[in-house]
Amino acid sequence: SYQRILLKLSGEALQGKEGFGIDAQVLDRMAQEVKELVELGVQVGLVIGGGNLFRGAGLAEAGMNRVVGDHMGMLATVMNGLAMRDALHRAYVNARVMSAIPLNGVCDNYNWADAISQLRQGRVVIFSAGTGNPFFTTDSAACLRGIEIEADVVLKATKVEGVYTDDPVKNPDATLCEQLSYQDVLEKELKV
Secondary structure, eight states, X not given: OOSEEEEEEOGGGGXXXXXXXXXXXXXXXXXXXXXXXXHTTOEEEEEEOOTTTOOHHHHHXXXXXXXXXXXXXXXXXXXXXXXXXXXXXXXXXXEEEEESSOOTTTSEEOOHHHHHHHHXXXXXXXXXXXXXXXXXXHHHHHXXXXXXXXXXXXXXXXXXXXXXXXXXXXOTTOOBOSOOOHHHHHHTTOOO
């Protein structure tokens, strides 16, 4: 069994059936599931995407500067992190939000040693604002934070079953790749 995990949730997972924003019932259900892990003695770090609140791709196509769009996306992840912390607190789970960009008075600044200390004390640590740098996804941030906190595993909860030959949401002919090597990903230019 795992002692310390990093769980990556998509922002879209929080929106429920609405297609945008945060569904309070979904948020509370997720908080209860995290609580179950904590009660089992698992140290939990979370990274939550921001796609339920902001999607920069469309604005970038319309001419918005990519760096500006990425900064807005980072702030969306902070909002999701604050919402999750609140839901965890209501479920009587101690949690901290750490941001890769300074937001004094809103949440803690990210520091890997402080994060490990909080995890050891049984607090859930929610890592927000991605890596703090534009051009990096929250998936990249989850892997980075997982390595930094010495997580036993990084788990990604997403809306698809695995890696496909194309985006299955946009292309109904996309097929699930049963097995892949790193070389396959590079040669097929898969966007994973």
